Amino acid sequence: MMRRRTTLLTSCTALALALGATACGGGPVSAGGGDKALSGQTVTVAGVWSGSEQKNFQKVLDAFTAKTGAKTQFVSTGDNVSTVVGSKIEGGNAPDVVMVPQVGVLQQFAQKGWLKPLSPTAQQTIGADYSPVWKKYGSVGGTLYGLYFKAAHKSTVWYSPGALAQAGVKPPKTYDEMLKAGHTVSDSGLAAFAVGGEDGWTLTDWFENIYLSQAGPEKYDALAAHKLKWTDPSVVDALTTLGKLFKDKQLVAGGQKGALNTDFPSSVEKVFGPKPEAGMVYEGDFVAGVAHDQFGKTIGKDANFFPFPAVGGGTAPVVSGGDAAVVLKDGKNAKAGMKLLEYLATPEAAAVWAKAGGFLSPNKKLDPASYGDDVTRATAKSLIDAGDSVRFDMSDQAPAAFGGTKGAGEWKLLQDFLRDPSDPKGTAAKLESAAAKAYQG
Template sequence: MMRRRTTLLAGCTALVLALGATACGSSDPVSAGGGAKALAGQTVTVAGVWSGSEQKNFQKVLDAFSAKTGAKTQFTSTGDNVSTVVGSKIEGGNAPDVVMVPQVGVLQQFAQQGWLKPLSTTTQQSVDTNYAPVWKNYGSVDGTLYGLYFKAAHKSTVWYSPDALDQAGVTPPTTYADLLKAGHTVSDSGLAAFSIGGQDGWTLTDWFENIYLSQAGPEKYDALATHKLKWTDASVAKALGTLGTLFKDKQLIAGGQKEALNTDFPGSVEKVFGPKPQAAMVYEGDFVAGVAKDQFGKTIGTDANFFPFPAVDGGKAPVVSGGDAAVVLKDGKNAKAGMKLLEYLATPEAAAVWAKAGGFLSPNKELDLASYGDDVTRATAKSLVSAGDSVRFDMSDQAPAAFGGTKGAGEWKLLQDFLRDPSDPKGTAAQLENAAAKAYKG
């Protein structure tokens, strides 16, 4: 459980561990560089996928680091293809010092290519103290910690319009069977139950992963995520069949399968929270709230709320996460200062900067929940941190990009095909195994 209150002594202890502080209680805590303004005159270059409001809010974190250390920072948005952009920068002799990596598979790729520096002892101590072990595991390759998870996503949240559910007389369900039953009740009231953004294949992988984790359990989830279990295992076809029950029910999906395949993720949120609602619920991560609030002016907790993705077939309710891990490149011109940035990012102080700005969850269990701006975000953050080691990282993000992260190919395309025609779960499982085998071999 995350503590709601942090005493001055505990706060100083955390800072001593994370920043190497020697003076506690002063009005200007000792900087991450080991002394006030210790990095003055130095510049730390950072690359990551973030743009728009995410980039703007992360810049606030970088500015706070600058204020503490005197270092300047320079952020470059890479777009979605981090691996290609960073690889080309390394080859061109212009490697950034720090990269915010959005996929476990990419972090592993960087480490295996020898691009990364192991994290400092100070950062490792912070991770051991402030994070559940699962986050250390996902940041490590062959037992060496390379990645610090700074920003997390909670991908086991079903977002809904309270008015729509109230009008249908429906309360948030706790089992998948009740979810479909509630969906039929909603649709009988004149509004489709679910909006699905099938044009973006990654949303479909998230549906599958939540069902699979709850139905098959964490051991099989871990084995499938690393391809130690083949996709032809009976558990995969079973989960696909469970998902197919929803996909083939035209009464439940706004516009049916065809419209779902022509709806991207923002469009799926619009169908629930936009000016002309077409559905009552949309499944996706906590970031749905940001779209509902920023694009459609919804008040989170009043006009938009969530319930946990329900348990499937008697299993435990799943907690699937994603996140962005900070890594330090060996070839960066100022990797030493980059490592000091990670020491700062490992502190609850750094996480609080973005938490206050919104659109952010931290896996750092020492971050005071009061740092978040609304009760719904606090509830989401509490759910993520309280899950501890039962959290499982997004399966497709753990896979090679050719299978789990490429538009029009691999898992994304095959699940889109399955949405179009969910009649043959075993056949789809066989196709997934064929694509996975090629990607993992490559």
């Protein structure tokens, strides 16, 4: 689903701290030290990325090679990382590093005993340069296994500035104001929202933002861990709030049926394509990449965002996702793999992809000037400023059978709810039944 080498480390001391090396005194240096200490070695990296994401990550790997001499080989796994990596381990061909896109998968790998704990150098860098929440999501049983290299900001509502200007509305501050603005946009000739309901994961993101703001972070954490049942009144309340949007034909382009026949890229097209049908589309920061790359929109001029607004008197939510680098015990070159991970933990590595675009880093030390435009800088600042109030995508924390499988679990049940939002309590009961089965399994 889905992520400048200059001015980044302001002193030799910072470089030495970030890389665990005596970079200024002429002694031995580890990853990123520039002495080609890993020449002749190859690090194999597996991840879900393909297309432009894979090309941009390769630039980061090439920078690692330039500094250390280690060659790299990237293997695209497709969406089912767990199955592909498991089969490679069983076949004696485990990669050294895996970029894991879901907390649930990271936990699964750790529980199977596949992962090496992060090195002291990596742990030191993460402790100094990242908000503690990222350490929490990279840890299992108190042991830190994962470094979050690429983040997603999933609390952004993207809009056509021209459509909102034509309707005479400004970006709203509350959820109720957003729906009111949506009706005004609709009165001006466009639907308010394009909803990509054919992809069930977009609906989980809608629910998570509403739930985090309306119910609060403690209940969000409890529901994510299934320590709170989906039949809890807070879930019913969030579904009721979401249902009011889903059943309002003025607000949803094509109505419920149209939304169920619209995938995520098409939802972006309905706002930013050649024949606009809606003024706004809710999804993560990656909307900008689609709007720019596929429809030629200038980000900040033809496409912009406002933060997902506060719901029902709560705090505005910040839901995130991300890809964590982990090192496999069974990799043929796990030691060099750990050096790669130490490099990925530095702002220098993050800057390579930030400059290329389509990327956010949770690293607080990354110079905002590394990002290519003001809108991306604003999105990144929002993510960093949220600190420990960031909450990881709830469905990504769940077992895949519940939170990450097409046509099953939460994805299917929220599609059913989009089709008929008349019974939030009944939907909550079905969600609890599916969750209980998946978490037991």
